[in-house]
Amino acid sequence: MFDLTESLTRAKNARAAMAAASTEAKNAFLLDLAQRIMAESGYILEKNREDLENARLGGMREVMLDRLALSQERLGGIADAMKSLAGEADPVGVVTGGGTMYNGISMTKKTVPVGVIAVIYEARPNVTADAGALCIKSGNVCVLKGGKEAFNSNKAISEVMKKSLAAVGLPPEAVCFIEDNSRETTARLMREDRFIDLLIPRGGAGLIRSCRENASMPVIETGTGNCHVYIDASADIDTAVKILENAKTQRISVCNTCESLLIHKDVAELALLPIGEMLSAHGVEIRGDEAVRAVLPFAVEATEEDWGTEYLDKIISVKVVGSVGEAIEHINRYSTHHSEAIVTSDYESAERFLSEVDSAAVYVNASTRFTDGGEFGFGAEIGISTGRLHVRGPVGLKDLVTYKYLLRGNGQIRQ
């Protein structure tokens, strides 16, 4: 029988050992894990097959089954990610400020791990290894609560991680896998600020909303992206079509994919004809306002709800606007503040869009698909933050630490 309080107590007790863990030990863990995932691939894949069978019986659709599925090749990808993470710099113990105070006290501002990080995530089992490894490399304890569809796969991967921790002399309790899929346990988890220092939900809007409303510890919201592309009056239409095609169709179900298109009225007809053709060729359904439907009669009527929807599917909402100002206002109202792009050849429109659009990443003449830890050169990421505090955009190793001030004196007192 799984006992949440007992598991979290053991996790919290591993905090001090993890905070003190050497870079060498943490990297040894990652390299051991890379090997062990391959050595135990038979076991992991067997457990994954159990999940896949259950999911098929439950009627899961093909695209989701594909996200759930592991293979020798995908495990190889996970192992490579672990090796690559071992090569990244340790984010703990970095001096980021300090100096000598007026009174002679020596001040050092130094990064330290956050402590216990809980990650609540959905379908893909590779998140278990990715999120767990990022937490361990940054000296944290991780509490992992995956989707119930991937339960057996996630559990198998956490078992392997615990073995790797033990093999290098780190506490196996630093990976705490929540073996209870009840809603009640997830709700309780969100209130356990006695044990958990930070909660990272990674998933859809419903999960994010639930964490925001119910969590009693700090939350870094990740994973929802209602991203916009705006085609300005001055846009080069070929460039606009090419960017939209990439932003919408290169990968349909990820958070930096474009879900909504805005077009300046002066180029609406000119742009909508090739765009309608391109999207239809990719099988993408268009939900448009009246002006869009006047040009593209096959488009479905967009409702108010469409403007705020992240489809993660072959659907896009399209609206004609009167000005760059109207585009910015619409975006700031409906977007999830993830990534937005303008296609323009006008300097003023570009700079205004960059300045006024309130999102983590704002692009001129480039695809929203670049918002990604790897693309940004930050290495592996645990998600893309759409919140404003602590970290915005890709959440990498450097964001899983906090800091403290160390002050060395020789008897100073305040006057």
Added chain:
Amino acid sequence: MFDLTESLTRAKNARAAMAAASTEAKNAFLLDLAQRIMAESGYILEKNREDLENARLGGMREVMLDRLALSQERLGGIADAMKSLAGEADPVGVVTGGGTMYNGISMTKKTVPVGVIAVIYEARPNVTADAGALCIKSGNVCVLKGGKEAFNSNKAISEVMKKSLAAVGLPPEAVCFIEDNSRETTARLMREDRFIDLLIPRGGAGLIRSCRENASMPVIETGTGNCHVYIDASADIDTAVKILENAKTQRISVCNTCESLLIHKDVAELALLPIGEMLSAHGVEIRGDEAVRAVLPFAVEATEEDWGTEYLDKIISVKVVGSVGEAIEHINRYSTHHSEAIVTSDYESAERFLSEVDSAAVYVNASTRFTDGGEFGFGAEIGISTGRLHVRGPVGLKDLVTYKYLLRGNGQIRQ
């Protein structure tokens, strides 16, 4: 009749104008405010007298009345603080990272205001001006909810702030004073993440707990300090007494004041005798464990509750411990993670304490009283964060901003 939703809507609508406000306009606001506070001091002091009368009738104790009271001199202090803030660097628009991506996209990481910041605070009316001015200087809109004892004073100061905003062409709605003291309104405020981007409670443990449990937006917890001084076996006793005297008695009711003393058993008797004398001379009551009471028979028996209590009063809890490890364990269990000090002449004890104590500021041979934005050289502060995310320790201008990534391309799409 005060309408919360309407007020917050108007506050949020001022966000864009504040984010775009020039450094010049923001500084002009601060200088205008400095003058106007003095020009309207008659009105502000009259309103403050109303609060003081009500408080006296309500039986408020003298130390609290003193915190509530304004005077020509105290208003002069507020005006000086505004002038000094005008001299500080603008935290908005600072480029903190970026470069050219592998694909030629130019990336700029730039600071931007957080947005709408709500501050919930208690007795002192100067917080209205201090918190408001820090938010405005950092390009934010502020929502101010002060204690009901200072209602008239706070309202008068916000009115003056609104006049100064209007005088320099900034939106007066950027200061939103909550004119409703009901618990229901405060509870509703904590759930308004549609309008509020960040909540900063500044006050006692009850307020902090309530925000943590109920707020649906990010919270920076400030203001609670159960700070410890630990006297190691190797401590110079004269230095220890001097540091403790400063940490406990220089200002009784602030968050960086020492509330709990730990002493190594080997020096317990030697240290407790002069400490007992010094604390008694200051009228400080000692609540001790058995070992303490064996040396100081006049000490009161400490209960479990005492170890976790921030007295903000002439009381201190005192415990004898067997080792530096036991001291660290006790501190990490009971402290609010604000500021802790060790007095020692042993290198290993000092470094271990610095490394293992999990607080925002950790001192060797210096008073905890130094944890302060001004002392740390950061300028004015809105409080001391005891949380771990976004900012730890003094919260100044530089912490009231977030950032975004600006990406300038020429047609790049992801491969």
